[in-house]
């Protein structure tokens with residue numbers, strides 16, 4: 438089934454979903470967003486990556502801020518960089534995504550990059566076998582092979598994202614010290630307080646209403 442332009446979901450939401458499904462729902466369903474040091478640094482890195490739209494470097498063409506879309510997968514987004522490496526059968530697209538920090542143990546960055554590659558494949562009609570993640574802290578590129586395992590995990594994540602957005606249900610908070618400590622939505626999510634409850638927005642509305650009309654809520 439092909440999606441229409443109105444139904445497309447942002448590729449960046451996949452990264453949020455893999456990091457924490459609740460964070461994804463808070464941002465893309467409840468429309469909460471908060472910037473912290475990590476997201477601010479990441480944003481600056483992306484803005485720099487999008488300066489100078491296209492240039493040649495030797496025999497290689499480098500395009501920046503490339504708009505992406507897949508009607509087949511129902512995704513849209515923007516690649517920081519797409520390099521076009523000369524190959525006998527024609528230029529080979531190679532997406533590169535800038536990330537602050539270091540390589541991570543979870544799959545969020547690789548899945549986001551793989552989704553970009555899947556969009557590129559639909560747009561240019563050619564296989565995109567590999568790309569790279571550039572990490573600001575280590576100043577190094579890590580090559581990522583888009584093998585069948587990563588493609589499978591990426592397609593699973595796309596299905597889960599579609600389900601989460603369609604059902605508009607925010608998963609309950611699950612406190613994890615490392616993950617929540619780096620989350621820009623920690624204040625709004627309140628994972629230590631709300632573990633197991635559904636919607637931060639509903640909880641906040643209830644608490645504010647209780648304070649305004651009846652004094653402080655009992656469960657504080």
Ligand code: SF4
Pocket residue numbers: 456457458459460461463610611612613616617620621622623626627628
């Ligand atoms: S604070 Fe933790 S549980 Fe809440 S959205 Fe962030 S990562 Fe998820």
